[in-house]
Amino acid sequence: MAAHLRLGVFKFASCDGCQLQLLDAQGKLLEIARHLDIAHFPEARSAVGEGPYDIGLVEGSITTPADAERIQEIRRQCRYLVTIGACATSGGIQALRNWGQIDSFVSAVYATPAFISTLATSTPIADHVPVDFELRGCPIDVRQLVELITSFVLGRKPRVPSTSVCVECKARGTVCVAVAQGIPCLGPVTQAGCGAICPAHGRECFGCFGPSEPANLVSLTGQYERQGTPPEQLIRLTRSFNAQSPAFRAESDRLEGASHE
Amino acid sequence: MVVSPSPISERNIGDWLRLPPAGLQLLIETLAENHRVVGPQVADGAVVYRDLRGIAELPVGWLDEQDGGRYRLHQDPTAGFFDHVVGPHSLKNFLFPARETVASFVRTDGEWVQQTHAPEDRPLAVIGVRACDMAALRIQDKVFLGSGHVDPGYQARRQRLFTVAVNCRRAAATCFCHSMACGPAVEPGFDLALTERDGWFACQIGSPAGHALIQRLATADAGIVSCTVEEVDAAKQVSIDLEASMHARQPEAGAPRPRSLDTHGIRDLLYAQMEHPRWEEVATRCLSCTNCTLVCPTCFCSSVTEVADLSGDHVERERHWASCFTLDHARMHGGSVRSSTASRYRQWVTHKLAGWIDQFDSSGCTGCGRCITWCPVGIDLTEEVAALRHSDPP
Known part of the structure; x- marks a missing residue:
């Protein structure tokens, strides 16, 4: 059998939830470990294997000058670099800072702001280095992670559809919360992958997998506005875990501009 | 003259019986002895198909109000067991399920061996199928059984339905x-058909x-007991009256607009409108979310993927619903051949209402209206076709 492929897992500004999904693969984790050498995974083990790595999973966004440097070195060490989760892929919930003033946040939060070295923005990994593949979600979906690793081990393209969450609602027979209950739901413009968890529990999709392809947000928010949803609520809906992703950002800015007119 | 009812043992196919609610209950219980019985029930704000144990679970007293992108249930003391109409689910959800393993293979010592499939589930019995969905069943039969490429999974489920x-x-x-x-009267093809009366059902074999x-x-x-001639006539009149009222419906202020579709020459009409600006206009509203195709009781597109485990030694061939509204559906070497939403919407409508006629000798639409109701932005097939019909091509 060929030598084991080496895996590295790296963390930037994030909550660690996506890395936990790898640990949460449970029965699959041992199987993964049989096919991959998990060389670098500080969340899970203290032993640190030096690079290079065949595949690097990167969690988190770039929010400090030091991290902007560190990702360059990680990119050099990884044959394939895959971002995992909303932070790494679109900047995460912390990208809300991009609409504010970083100095006012720092002085409000920290006793000694002078010790804080931070960037004014939270940006996705792809803004800094080339990314080979993105796994969406807040957090990522275990099945998609296992699919990614399986495709890597078997040497084929990962099957991660860019279709809307509606596909998953309809497949599991969930009644549309937007149509039947009038709940503003981002499902029609959000990429599938989670298994449509929130609508199955009577809640709207929060868009944590980011925009689907295509994502006609103007049409969808227009419908919700006509049905009585205030623009402020729609701005909050589009400005959350993937606020910085281009389609969601453009729509929240458009709604904000329109409500100020 | 009073005629005493004939014993049922003399009844034949085509005959009508008087079925009290207790008889429907017994019917469900008897079917359940060797079927999975599903029927309409209220869940999550809609009438959906779920496993049905008895008449107490049926949506007695519920009515549905439907419009483009809108479905609401409300209670009405005058509503019977079946006065709701179609919800988001149809027979498709059961006969052509969203995901199905069609084959599985194991590699042992370098040799691939196909695994034998587990036997099918219990036969399915569905209570409350409407005329439009019986029509959809006939259309799906043509697709899955009639084209020379028989789908064995569909066939096994269909034969025992x-x-x-x-x-x-x-x-x-x-x-x-x-x-x-396609309605509102149910066409032959059913096993039993019910017409709800005041406190009982007229049941045709x-x-x-x-x-x-x-x-x-x-x-x-x-x-x-058997229905009297008068009872049979009165039951038949229900569908005749409803059909007449549907043809006579007029828009009323403050109420959802009643739908109709002028099908005259529709195949040639749509084929002549390929470059009509309406396709671009509807694309500004269309989300490409796939809901219309997934709730459509006749849309049959699927995709097949080989799902392997990490070892690569165990492979399941999985079929799942696909939709012409996704980019992947028309992706081939070099990219997607329908990269714009306008081209995808046009593909769906022209296939459903025109190409289907060439392919299967009938329209692909039964008039169930699900694509209108369950479109999150309320795009209305009947309105789009009317717009194409009442404006000149460019």
């Missing part, structure tokens, strides 16, 4: 079965299986 159809007593604003010649079930019920004390 038992249908208790229901003749609608009302129509939602989104219903246009009358335009598509439609097949040998339906007849056999009624014979079994007759041996129990379920209060089932």
Whole structure:
């Protein structure tokens, strides 16, 4: 059998939830470990294997000058670099800072702001280095992670559809919360992958997998506005875990501009 | 003259019986002995198909209001067991499930061996199938059984399907079965068909299986007797009156607009409008979210993927629903051949209402209205076709 492929897992500004999904693969984790050498995974083990790595999973966004440097070195060490989760892929919930003033946040939060070295923005990994593949979600979906690793081990393209969450609602027979209950739901413009968890529990999709392809947000928010949803609520809906992703950002800015007119 | 009811044992296919609610209960229980019985139930704000144990679970007293992108249930003391119309689910959800393993393989010592499939589930019995969905069943039969490429999974489920159809007593604003010649009266093809009356059901026998079930019920004390000639006529009149009222419907202020579709020359009309600006206009509203195709009872597209485990030694061939609204659906070497939403919407409508006629000798639309109701932004197929019809091509 060929030598084991080496895996590295790296963390930037994030909550660690996506890395936990790898640990949460449970029965699959041992199987993964049989096919991959998990060389670098500080969340899970203290032993640190030096690079290079065949595949690097990167969690988190770039929010400090030091991290902007560190990702360059990680990119050099990884044959394939895959971002995992909303932070790494679109900047995460912390990208809300991009609409504010970083100095006012720092002085409000920290006793000694002078010790804080931070960037004014939270940006996705792809803004800094080339990314080979993105796994969406807040957090990522275990099945998609296992699919990614399986495709890597078997040497084929990962099957991660860019279709809307509606596909998953309809497949599991969930009644549309937007149509039947009038709940503003981002499902029609959000990429599938989670298994449509929130609508199955009577809640709207929060868009944590980011925009689907295509994502006609103007049409969808227009419908919700006509049905009585205030623009402020729609701005909050589009400005959350993937606020910085281009389609969601453009729509929240458009709604904000329109409500100020 | 009073005629005493004939014993049921003399009844034949095509005959009508008086079925009290207790008889329907017994019918469900008897079917459940060797079927998975599903029927309409209220869940999550809609009438959906779920496993049904008895008449107490049926949506008695519920009515649905449907419009483009809108579905609401409300209680009405005058509503019977089946006065709701179609919800988001159809027979498709069961006969052509969203995901199905069609084959599985194991590699041992470098040799691939196909695994034998587990036997099918219990046969399915569906209570409350409407005329439009019986029409959809006939269309899906052509697709999956009639083209020379028989789908074995569909065939196995279809052959053992038992249908208790229901003749609608009302129509939602989104219903246009009358335009598509698919209702509101249920056409033959059912096992049993119910027409709800005041506190009882007129039940017509439609097949040998339906007849056999009624014979079994007759041996129990379920209060089932033959309908009188007057009762049969009155039951038939329900569909005749509803159809007439659907043709006569007029828009009213403050109420959802009643739908209809002018199908005259529709195949040639759509083929002549390929470059019409309306396709670009509807694309500004269309989300490409796929809902219309997934709730459509006749849309049959699927995709097949080989799902392997990490070792690569165990592979399942999985079929799942696909939709012409996704970019991947028309992706081939070099990219997607329908990269714009306008081209995808045009593909769906022209296939459903025109290409289908060439391919399967019937429209792909039954007028159930689900694509209108369950479109999150309320895009209305009937309105789009009317816009294409009443404006000149560029």
